[in-house]
Amino acid sequence: MTRRDKIIEILKERKEISVKELSKIFNVSEMTIYRDIRELEQEGEIKRKHGAILLNEKENTETLVVDTCPICDKPITRAYPYRITVEDYKVIEACCEHCGFLLHSKYEDKKVSAITYDFITENPISAINAWYVVGSSAVACCSPSVISFASKEDAEKFQKGFGGKVMDFMEAYNTIVNNMQISIKSCCHPQNITFNISEMKSNKDKTKT
Ligand SMILES: [Zn+2]
Ligand SMILES: [Zn+2]
CATH class of the missing domain: 3.15.10 (Bactericidal permeability-increasing protein; domain 1)
Incomplete structure (x- = not known):
């Protein structure tokens, strides 16, 4: 199980968690956790809200309209483009x-x-x-x-x-x-x-x- 899979498992149990807590749990730097969550965020698995990390479940999704990037046509998945x-x-x-x-x-x-x-x-x-x-x-x-x-x-x-x-x-x-x-x-x-x-x-x- 990769660290990213484990983060998802933790989120299923806990609803939300901070980067600081995750870095303590895995004993890695916060930068490493930021990289994991950025990847998970781009894959649409999680989202960040007011500093906390949440699973990207339907009820956590505020907007259903997905805009696409005018340059590359990718859907804009970042909370803040x-x-x-x-x-x-x-x-x-x-x-x-x-x-x-x-x-x-x-x-x-x-x-x-x-x-x-x-x-x-x-x-x-x-x-x-x-x-x-x-x-x-x-x-x-x-x-x-x-x-x-x-x-x-x-x-x-x-x-x-x-x-x-x-x-x-x-x-x-x-x-x-x-x-x-x-x-x-x-x-x-x-x-x-x-x-x-x-x-x-x-x-x-x-x-x-
Ligand atoms: Zn683009
Ligand atoms: Zn891009």
């Missing part, structure tokens, strides 16, 4: 950060804002300020996988366990969209979460010394 708002009115959701970046590429000339969710806390974070682990071995939605973190420290911790590379928004974006490993200094948008990728690209050229 990657969400882009274009020109303050058009809201589009993608299955994961990977497709989210590809979605951005269609709107490079537009003012957009984007919300992603911290892998650990599931708290919303402005995508432009998030840190990403790109190409880790953790099974994510689309490959190469992109996983978001609010703090660089958490991203680095995750990277130690599961490989990949820690990147800021523009690096991760370029890696996925242009398949380029170019390094762009993070842009100075600490408060204003609206951004324009075309402008960021040309600004970068201008500031180059």
Whole structure:
């Protein structure tokens, strides 16, 4: 029986459990448990709610309407998809950060804002300020996988366990969209979460010394 099977067994008995408890039960790091539950979540076996892990039974499912990703057509199974708002009115959701970046590429000339969710806390974070682990071995939605973190420290911790590379928004974006490993200094948008990728690209050229 795999650890993931055991997690399901535990959930059948207990209804809900926290990552902390699971990491104690299995004597593995919380990061390892997060990876298990992310996989189970993607397979539709479990769901996360207010920090607790629950079996994904019918009565736990709040919405029956399943949207599909505009990029890859996969059903959006994540509780909190990657969400882009274009020109303050058009809201589009993608299955994961990977497709989210590809979605951005269609709107490079537009003012957009984007919300992603911290892998650990599931708290919303402005995508432009998030840190990403790109190409880790953790099974994510689309490959190469992109996983978001609010703090660089958490991203680095995750990277130690599961490989990949820690990147800021523009690096991760370029890696996925242009398949380029170019390094762009993070842009100075600490408060204003609206951004324009075309402008960021040309600004970068201008500031180059
Ligand atoms: Zn997708
Ligand atoms: Zn995806």
